[in-house]
Each structure stands twice: as C-alpha cells, then as structure tokens.
Amino acid sequence: MAIDWENPRLLLVDSYDSFTFNLASLCKQSIPNCTIYIIKNDTFNISQILPFLPFFSAVIVGPGPGSPENDQDVGVIKDLWNLPAESIIPIFGVCLGLQSLGVAFGAQLKRLDVVKHGQISRIQHTGVELFQEVGMVEAVRYHSLHVVLVKGGDVEKLAWVDDGAENGLVVMAARHTSKPFWGVQYHPESVCTRGGGSDVIQNFWRLAQSWSIKTRRQVKRWNLNLENTLGKPWQSSPLASPHRSTPSQPRPTVATQILELPRMTAATVSELFGVQDEESPFVMLDSAAQPGRFSIIGSLMQTSLQITHFVGDDFITLTRGMQSIRESIGRRDVWTWIADFMGDKRVRNGHPDIPFWGGLIGVLSYELGVCSLDVSLNKDTPKKHPDLNLVFVERSVVIDAGTGRVFVQSLIPDDSWVSDTASLLTAASSPKVAPTTGTEPPQAAPVVTLPNKSRYIARIHEAKERIFAGDSYELCLTARTSISVPKALHFSGSTSWRRYQGLRSKNPAPYSAYIRLHPTTLLSSSPERFLSMSRPPNPIFQLRPIKGTVRKAPGVTRAAAEEALIGSTKEVAENLMIVDLIRHDLHAVVGEDVQVKQFCGVEEYETVWQLVSVIEGKLEPDTSGASDPDSQLGWEMLRTSLPPGxxxxxPKKRSVEILQTLEDQDRSIYSGVFGYWCVGGGSDWSVTIRSCFKFEDRSNAASEGCSSVENWDIGAGGAITALSDPDAEWEEMITKLTSVVGAFGVSYA
Incomplete structure (x- = not known):
C-alpha cells in the first residue's frame, strides 16, 4: 500500500526532554492531519522497534540531555542511523538528534568553549533542502556540545552560526548525503525561534515525501492493536483518567452573604476565627500586595477533614479532630484518589465573582512532584512533613481587595453560621472594636544556621560541570537555613501568627499564606503564582513563572529595572528555558492550544521588580469531556507540572536527578506548592518560596511537655547556568533569605 500523504503518521522518539511536546505541537502545525506517537528512547531496543517502522511515514528524534556517545542517554536512537536498507525511513533530528546523526557517521563531538543555553543566534544557511525558501533565521540554542563534521564525509552541513572568538563556526543543521536523514542543532520548537521553525519542518516533510516516492517506500495500513504496545497518539485531548459519570442527584448549593466592608482585613477575620490558638488547625491565603486580589480565610471546625499522605505509602490518612483512619489507595495513585474525592464534592450556584466557594486548601511538597517524575528519593533522613497536607473547608470568608466586598459562605445546608458571621464581621469592621494583636514580650535572639558557604559554592561548580557536559541547561540549586527561636515565657498567644505578621510587614507579597495543618505550620510571602485553572466549563490553565529579580532601591526606576532584567542575557535565558518547559507541560495535557501571553514582562511588586512570563493552555471548546464537571483534567495538569520548573x-527529569545528588536534604515543603482546589472546579497554586515552615509533633509535646524552642526551616537558592558566578549566586541566596529571616529579627544588611 502506498503512503497516505493526507494522513501521515510520525514516530517521535523522546529522550526524556522537557521540550518534547512543544516539538510534537510544531509538527502537528506544520504537517497537516499528521498523527504522532511518542516513545521513550529506552522503551524498545532496535530489534523490537524494527517491526513498527513500516507503519510510519517518518521518525522525529527529539532533543534531550546528555551525550550521543553515552548509550544510556540516546538508547535506540544510535541504531536508527544504521537500519538495514529495507527498513530505512526518513528521520529528522533535533539537538541531541543531530549530534547523534553526526557521531554515527564519523563526526567529532566537542564541548563548546562558551555554552549556549536559552540564547538566540542568527543562523546562516545554504538556502536548500531544509532551508529552501527560508529567509532569516533567529534560533534558540540549548547546547553545550556540538559536532565537527568530517570534510567530504557522509554528513554535510546545511546551516551554521559564527560565534566569533567564543566558539568559531558551529554546525546548526546537516543532512546525510545519500540517506533520508536531516537534523538541526538549534530548537525549532522554542517560542523565540523565528524563521527556522514550522517552515523547516515543512521542508523536511517535503523531502521525506520526495525520497519515499523515489524509493517506492510503502507504509502499512495501521493496526489499532499496535496501540497496545506503542500507546495512544498524542493529540488535542486530555491525558487524564476516564471521565466519571454525572451523578443523578442534583448538586448542592453554596449559601453566600455579601458585605460591603472596605476596611476589613484578612488579619482581622483570622483573629476572629481563632488563629491565635496554636493547637488548632488554620488556613488563610492572603493577597497581601498587588497583583493579588482575593484573600481566603477558612473557618475550620472540629469535624473539618484533614487529608495527609507521605510518598511511598499506599494509603491516605483522614483525620477529624483527634480521630484518624487510614484508607487504602489500592491500585490508584494519590492523584486519582484526590480527584475522585473532589468529584463527589462538586457544588453549584456559588458567587461567580470570586474564585473560591469552599474545598481543599493546603500544601504539596517538592518530593510529591519528584515521585511523579519517577525519580527515586535517596535521602536517608526520616520524613516529618506530609507530602500532601490538605483540609476540606466548608465555611469560609473571601475578601475582594478590588471592590471592598466580603463574601461569607458555607457548603453546609441551612447553616446559621453565615448570618452569625456576617453580623460578627460587620461589628468588627469598626476600628473601635477591631481585634488587636498586642505586643509579644522581648525574648532571646534566635540562632540562625546558614548553609556551609564553601560546600554550597563547591556544589555550584559541580552543577556547572554537569551543564558543560550537556546534562542540563539550568539547575536550580538550593540549600536549607534553620532558625531556632526560644519561645516567649508567660505568653499564651500564637507566636507563629506573630511571625507571619512580621513577615507580611517586611515582605508583603501577592501569594502570602498562613497555613497551620499539624504537624506543619507554613508562613509564606511568595511572589510567584504557579498554576491556576479557571472554573469549568472550558477551563483555562495559566502559569506565571518568575526568573529575574531586581530589588527596589533609590534610583531603581522601571526603566532601570527593565535594562537590568530584559537587557540581561542571563536573566532572559533563564526565563526562556522555563517558558519552553512549561509549554511542554501544558501541551502534554491539553494538546495543541498553548499560548505565551507575555514573555519576559517586567512587573512591579511591593519590594522588587520581577521578570514574569505568562503561559496559558486550554482544550478546544468542543473537545469531549472538556466541560465535564467531574473531569480529572485539573489534577492531571497539576501532577504533570510538579515540581515547578x-x-x-x-530538562526537568534529568535536572531533578542531578539535584538529588547535589542537595543534602529533602526540600520538603520548600519549592513545592500551596493553594486551593475549589468545589466549583477551579484551582490556584503558588510556589513555596520566600517562606518558612516548622514541624511540631503534638503527640510528643503531650507526653514530654511543650518544647521551649521553635525550630523553623527556610529554603533558598538560585538558578545555576553556564554564566553563573558562584560567589554572586551565594550572595543572591543570602538576599533571598533576608526578607524571611527578618521576620525573626535578624538582619544581613
């Protein structure tokens, strides 16, 4: 049977990269009606993959970390260039794919003298084959290795870049002189590549068609049974679990009362709700500065359900008051369990102007995301903090800083608490009767234990060596600082609440939080929103990564901040890498419709200027299940995106594996996420940075007496790239610690 040019099938070989789905999307845009199947490079050996090749029109070899000379990094790719004559198929390689092509035919692999990660270069080309009718190319490069082709050999260059004194001439594209193999060193799928993206893929497809016609290559008719081995194709549909059936019973409603209280604060509501009782759970998500708008305060009850889970366990712990039970996850994972739980809690008729009607609030650890990547946890220290720690909030108050309105709401039918609380808040809005926090008595100075500087800098050098070797483009290296604080004597209030108020005062942030879900207490002044999902139907996912910060100071105007951030090759490159990574994560779940709404915009915050990008993804409105209120799509998106890029x-997985060897402790709560999942279907999660957290074992406290010392942990670090200066990275980490340790009365100024 002849090739079906109208409905081609592509096999994309993924080398555990964080840009793979961006490449798949580019192929879908460039080759009409194509179907793409994606496999890992170590899923099959060459003898196993040979029988599948006749069913495909072409192969795409994607980018990835590592070296083409390391079999573990490239897997089956190295064998694709030496197929028997009857099995040869058109192949297009990107980055690692091009390097592997070159090495297979005698090219010399070298390190660049000056690494190019997230940097844009003007590409020169021959104007033929891949570059036929292609004009100027400005392409994004992510590589520390390159190939030097054999003069007169089987592979010849089609494009190159002149790096001048840095690296000289570097091959950017090549072709095999007799076989249907082509490749590019740069990344055509990057959001900032111009001129060498879709048009180059289209030219590859034209060349593949021409070769197949000339050689009379045929493609076998597709057999759906092949999907039992290869999996289903990548397409514009959610990769979530099957949708649940719509329940026959009508959804419950939300009881809401709206108050006009422009002076009401989250702190006032929190104190009225008992935040100063250190022994009780409490949750508050606080928009303490622009661009934050809504603050959410939960009014928890003795019967409020707390859900906890440690990675590696096959059960969930459910706690109400002092009673706890374990529920087996069974064959499900924790994400499916939570999705099923929330599917049963959906409500209707909450107020459309606010994002939260009730639902889960809490924290997810960094290690929960690490396990989602199938990366093993190799730290020997016992785990203290649950990796998933959420409470189901039935009663809540939402403050809209934009309008001055206060929403009092309950999920409990006929709940008199709504009217009682409305009266309480109305009375408390008068300055004469507003709660006061008082003054904490003086106490001994805290003891701050910083990371070992020489060890941290040595780890930076190790990280850079891994980057130079091609294992990663960027490694976000972190370390932990601990603070021991003597508790004030003869003081019955909540010291952690006062510490939060100090943190909020010194570093007001749009995504602040006070979360006390035993055994964890989290105080956060995070500036970074991670992932939000609008309420169904047709939800929109948005991520807002921050890479690049300038602290406000006299003379640091917007213009000065823009020059320091947008004008910095290093800052823009760091941001670009994460933008491309996030696009990949979104494409993995929602399919093709992913847009960068803002690239490297400078945003003003209370104490800093930040380099912020905005990426959004959504399903097509008519996609089956997109508006299904019980869809697990949102939880799948969260699982896929963690840990925050x-x-x-x-690439995320390889970078996490490397960081596991460079960092001495689990990150735990730090660099995980905190936020909410609403019973209306929306959600909002922020990155746990500029935060501190403590562990308190109530069972030990009861048996051994209350400790006289509070022990807090603070994580901080920075993105290490080939351009990083180790001493400057250390100073950046100390700067990031300043606002948090300042809440404990410590200054490094």
Missing part, C-alpha cells in the same frame, strides 16, 4: 531547571 522554576525550581528545578531543564
């Missing part, structure tokens, strides 16, 4: 580097 801005806290790992790229």
């Amino acid at each position: 801005s806290m790992t580097g790229a």
Whole structure:
C-alpha cells in the first residue's frame, strides 16, 4: 500500500526532554492531519522497534540531555542511523538528534568553549533542502556540545552560526548525503525561534515525501492493536483518567452573604476565627500586595477533614479532630484518589465573582512532584512533613481587595453560621472594636544556621560541570537555613501568627499564606503564582513563572529595572528555558492550544521588580469531556507540572536527578506548592518560596511537655547556568533569605 500523504503518521522518539511536546505541537502545525506517537528512547531496543517502522511515514528524534556517545542517554536512537536498507525511513533530528546523526557517521563531538543555553543566534544557511525558501533565521540554542563534521564525509552541513572568538563556526543543521536523514542543532520548537521553525519542518516533510516516492517506500495500513504496545497518539485531548459519570442527584448549593466592608482585613477575620490558638488547625491565603486580589480565610471546625499522605505509602490518612483512619489507595495513585474525592464534592450556584466557594486548601511538597517524575528519593533522613497536607473547608470568608466586598459562605445546608458571621464581621469592621494583636514580650535572639558557604559554592561548580557536559541547561540549586527561636515565657498567644505578621510587614507579597495543618505550620510571602485553572466549563490553565529579580532601591526606576532584567542575557535565558518547559507541560495535557501571553514582562511588586512570563493552555471548546464537571483534567495538569520548573531547571527529569545528588536534604515543603482546589472546579497554586515552615509533633509535646524552642526551616537558592558566578549566586541566596529571616529579627544588611 502506498503512503497516505493526507494522513501521515510520525514516530517521535523522546529522550526524556522537557521540550518534547512543544516539538510534537510544531509538527502537528506544520504537517497537516499528521498523527504522532511518542516513545521513550529506552522503551524498545532496535530489534523490537524494527517491526513498527513500516507503519510510519517518518521518525522525529527529539532533543534531550546528555551525550550521543553515552548509550544510556540516546538508547535506540544510535541504531536508527544504521537500519538495514529495507527498513530505512526518513528521520529528522533535533539537538541531541543531530549530534547523534553526526557521531554515527564519523563526526567529532566537542564541548563548546562558551555554552549556549536559552540564547538566540542568527543562523546562516545554504538556502536548500531544509532551508529552501527560508529567509532569516533567529534560533534558540540549548547546547553545550556540538559536532565537527568530517570534510567530504557522509554528513554535510546545511546551516551554521559564527560565534566569533567564543566558539568559531558551529554546525546548526546537516543532512546525510545519500540517506533520508536531516537534523538541526538549534530548537525549532522554542517560542523565540523565528524563521527556522514550522517552515523547516515543512521542508523536511517535503523531502521525506520526495525520497519515499523515489524509493517506492510503502507504509502499512495501521493496526489499532499496535496501540497496545506503542500507546495512544498524542493529540488535542486530555491525558487524564476516564471521565466519571454525572451523578443523578442534583448538586448542592453554596449559601453566600455579601458585605460591603472596605476596611476589613484578612488579619482581622483570622483573629476572629481563632488563629491565635496554636493547637488548632488554620488556613488563610492572603493577597497581601498587588497583583493579588482575593484573600481566603477558612473557618475550620472540629469535624473539618484533614487529608495527609507521605510518598511511598499506599494509603491516605483522614483525620477529624483527634480521630484518624487510614484508607487504602489500592491500585490508584494519590492523584486519582484526590480527584475522585473532589468529584463527589462538586457544588453549584456559588458567587461567580470570586474564585473560591469552599474545598481543599493546603500544601504539596517538592518530593510529591519528584515521585511523579519517577525519580527515586535517596535521602536517608526520616520524613516529618506530609507530602500532601490538605483540609476540606466548608465555611469560609473571601475578601475582594478590588471592590471592598466580603463574601461569607458555607457548603453546609441551612447553616446559621453565615448570618452569625456576617453580623460578627460587620461589628468588627469598626476600628473601635477591631481585634488587636498586642505586643509579644522581648525574648532571646534566635540562632540562625546558614548553609556551609564553601560546600554550597563547591556544589555550584559541580552543577556547572554537569551543564558543560550537556546534562542540563539550568539547575536550580538550593540549600536549607534553620532558625531556632526560644519561645516567649508567660505568653499564651500564637507566636507563629506573630511571625507571619512580621513577615507580611517586611515582605508583603501577592501569594502570602498562613497555613497551620499539624504537624506543619507554613508562613509564606511568595511572589510567584504557579498554576491556576479557571472554573469549568472550558477551563483555562495559566502559569506565571518568575526568573529575574531586581530589588527596589533609590534610583531603581522601571526603566532601570527593565535594562537590568530584559537587557540581561542571563536573566532572559533563564526565563526562556522555563517558558519552553512549561509549554511542554501544558501541551502534554491539553494538546495543541498553548499560548505565551507575555514573555519576559517586567512587573512591579511591593519590594522588587520581577521578570514574569505568562503561559496559558486550554482544550478546544468542543473537545469531549472538556466541560465535564467531574473531569480529572485539573489534577492531571497539576501532577504533570510538579515540581515547578522554576525550581528545578531543564530538562526537568534529568535536572531533578542531578539535584538529588547535589542537595543534602529533602526540600520538603520548600519549592513545592500551596493553594486551593475549589468545589466549583477551579484551582490556584503558588510556589513555596520566600517562606518558612516548622514541624511540631503534638503527640510528643503531650507526653514530654511543650518544647521551649521553635525550630523553623527556610529554603533558598538560585538558578545555576553556564554564566553563573558562584560567589554572586551565594550572595543572591543570602538576599533571598533576608526578607524571611527578618521576620525573626535578624538582619544581613
């Protein structure tokens, strides 16, 4: 049977890269009606993959970390260039794919003298084959290795870049002189590549068609049974679990009362709700500065359900008051369990102007995301903090800083608490009766234990060596600082609440939080929103990564901040890497419709200027299940996106594996996320940075007496790239610690 040019099938070989789905999307845009199947490079050996090749029109070899000379990095790719004559198929390689092509035919692999990660170069080309009718190319490069082709050999260059004194001439594209193999060193799928993206893929497809016609290559008719081995194709549909059936019973409603209280603050509501009782759970998500708008305060009850889970366990712990039970996850993972739980809690008729009607609030650890990547946890220290720690909030108050309105709401039918609380808040809005926090008595100075500087700098050098070797483009290296604080004597209030108020005062942030879900207490002044999902139907996912910060100071105007941030090759490159990584994560779940709404915009915050990008993804409105209120799509998106790319580097999986060897402790709560999942279907999560957290074992406290010392942990670090200066990276980490340790009365100024 002849090739079906109208409905081609592509096999994309993924080398555990964080840009693979961006490349798949580019192919879908460039080759009409194509179907793409994606496999890992170590899923099959060459003898196993040979029987599948006759069913495909072409192969795409994607980018990835590592070296083409390391079999573990390239897997089956190295064998694709030496197929028997009857099995040869058109192949297009990107980055690692091009390097592997070159090495297979005698090219010499070298390190660049000056690494190019997230940098844009003007590409020169021959104007033929891949570059036929292609004009100027400005392409994004992510590589520390390159190939030097054999003069007169089987592979010849089609494009190159002149790096001058840095690296000289570097091959950017090549072709095999007799076989249907082509490749590019740069990344055509990057959001900032111009001129060498879709048109080059189209030219590859034209060349593949021409070769197949000339050689009379045929493609076998597709057999759906092949999907039992290869999996289903990548396409514009959610990769979530099957949708649940719509329940026959009508959804419950939300009881809401709206108050006009422009002076009401989250702190006032929190104190009225008992935040100063250190023994009780409490949750508050606080928009303490622009661009934050809504603050959410939960009014928890003795019967409020707390859900906890440690990675590696096959059960969930459910706690109400002092009673706890374990529920087996069974064959499900924790994400499916939570999705099923929330599917049963959906409500209707909440107020459309606010994002939260009730639902889960809490924290997810960094290690929960690490396990989602199938990366093993190799730290020997016992885990203290649950990796998933959420509470189901039935009663809540939402403050809209934009309008001055206060929403009092309950999920409990006929709940008199709504009217009682409305009266309480109305009375408390008068300055004469507003709660006061008082003054904490003086106490001994805290003891701050910083990371070992020489060890941290040595780890930076190790990270850079891994980057130079091609294992990563960027590694977000972190370390932990601990603070021991003597508790004030003869003081019955909540010291952690006062510490939060100090943190909020010194570093007001749009995504602040006070979350006390035993055994964890989290105080956060995070500036970074991670992932939000609008309420169904047709939800929109948005991520807002921050890479690049300038602290406000006299003379640091917007113009000065823009020059320091947008004008910095290093800052823009760091941001670009994470933008491309996030696009990949979104494409993995929602399919093709992913847009960069803002690239490297400078945003003003209370104390800093930040380099912020905005990426959005959504399903097509008519996609089956897109508006299904019980869809697990949102939880799948969260699972796929963790840990936050801005806290790992790229490619994500390889970077996380490297960081596991460079960092001495689990990150735990730090660089995970905190936020909510609403019973209306929306959600909002922020990155746990500029934060501190403590562990308190109530069972030990009861048996051994209350400790006289509070022990807090603070994580901080920075994105290490080939351009990083180790001493400057250390100073950046100390700067990031300043606002948090300042809440404890410590200054490094």
